[in-house]
Amino acid sequence: MVLSQFEILRPPYIFLILGVIIFSGAVVSTCTGKTSARTGRWIYRAKEPSTFWWVVAIYYFAGIGFIGYFLWISN
Numbered sequence: 001m002v003l004s005q006f007e008i009l010r011p012p013y014i015f016l017i018l019g020v021i022i023f024s025g026a027v028v029s030t031c032t033g034k035t036s037a038r039t040g041r042w043i044y045r046a047k048e049p050s051t052f053w054w055v056v057a058i059y060y061f062a063g064i065g066f067i068g069y070f071l072w073i074s075n
Contacts, residue, residue: 015070023063029056 007013029035033045035055045052 012070012073015066015073019063019066019068019070021063022059022066026056026059026063029059035059 008017033052034042035052037043037051037055043052043055
């Protein structure tokens with residue numbers, strides 16, 4: 001099955017794309033030790049460890065949720 005460039009941005013593929021981007025961002029945040037908060041400021045693992053891990057966990061769960069939703073509706 002060949003998809004055009006515009007078909008890939010429609011559901012259900014947009015959920016897979018968003019999930020991969022969010023999950024990759026969580027992995028990068030875990031490796032670098034800093035992540036961005038909703039307020040636009042940086043949260044560092046060394047300075048605020050509990051807040052950092054909560055934000056990163058939310059990113060992981062959101063990425064897994066989007067990927068899981070894609071798998072659920074694509075079947």
